[in-house]
Amino acid sequence: MTEGVLLSGGAGWLFAIFAALALASAIAVVAARSPVHSALFLLLSFVLVAAIFILQQAEFVGAVQMLVYAGGIMVLFLFVVMLVNPGVTRAGKSFQSQFDVALVLLPIFLLPFLYILGTEKLPDVPVKPDAFRMVGQRVVGNTEAVSWVLFRDYLVPFEVASVFLLVAMIGAVVLGKRSLEKMD
């Protein structure tokens, strides 16, 4: 089992701390009554998950997570939270009527995962220490290694993603424009 070790020693403890804090702030996202608090706890959770990525030598994905999630998506969320009237959102019950049913059914629904985790044997290949920094046999940075894979092997999905973003942008503009026309 020594081959499957991803982190050990101090890095392992750091992972445990980050993971516990990320889970706690995720619970706070769901439990907080005010959407502003939810958004700020979500930001904390994103930053902690980015720290876990960086701990795992995935520095580029960690940086992208910080820039896109913590920088872009969270600003968008906070912007919308400020735009809608917070007094309206806070009024009334914050949980739906099926809360108890959901609490009971969720473990049953997710039980197969624990079964798989207990029984499934992963391929016992050793973890290569520098695999995230290699292009061929050369050791370079993580960003360069990721971009080699992204632009050489996954160029078509990359272009499809850009088309997807264009469609999403047009959709957001159309939806926002329509609601403005309704208001007049």
Added chain:
Amino acid sequence: MTITINHYLVVSFLLFSIGFLGVLVRRNFLTILMSIELMLNAVNLNLIAFSRRLSDLTGQVFSIFVITIAAGEAAIGLALTISFFRQRKTLDVEEARTMQG
């Protein structure tokens, strides 16, 4: 402390479950969107962990794609939120029952 792939899977599983619970039980449209982001983040954690375990960079590339999809989903979702709020003057999803019959 020694961390194997199983620790990552458990953390990711719990994160996903919390997000899933949030989608199921919250009434606020915005909080539901945030819970979806939590679930996508849990999937990213899994992708990175397996990518490291199998020493293959493909998982990292896919997590970048997931982040892209999450950005588009957030933009559309928030546009829908504003549209919904303008029409109903509330963010309660239980108010969205035009098609309830």
